[in-house]
Amino acid sequence: MSKVYSRGNSKLGTAPLPFSSGDVIEEWNLMQLNPHTVICSGVLGLTFYRCNLVNCDVPEDAIVQNCLHLHKSFCSHLHPDKVDFGLSECDELCSHVTDIDEVIIDNELVDTIYTYSDMRVE
DSSP states (O other), X not given: OOOEEXXXXXXXXXSOOOOOTTOEEESOBOOOSSXXXXXXXXXXXXXXXXXXXXXXXXXXXXXXXXXXXXXXXXXXXXXXXXXXXXXXXXXXXXXXXXXXXXXXXXTXXXXXEEEEXXXXXX
16 A cells, blocks of 8 residues: 655665655655665655655656756765765865866965865766
């Protein structure tokens, strides 16, 4: 017998998912750290409605309605709190750098300021 699960939180894989085949998941935060993280493997006939599915690969037959469903690479400079959950620490000059400003005083480089952005992944 299928169930409806409303307003849950299992982001970053911190808790096992309780879903069974045919269940409806409403307004859950299921965000994962790494792009294309498989969730609910082997569970058939799921419906996700208004869920946060960032970085989630749901089962192929799942129905996804009105969800945030995309993949992105998180930068640890912008999300240092996620390092404790397994996000790799980025180098200063990582792939997330979008701009570099050099501070020059009296013709000497005194500082370099990096601007970072999370990157969308296909």
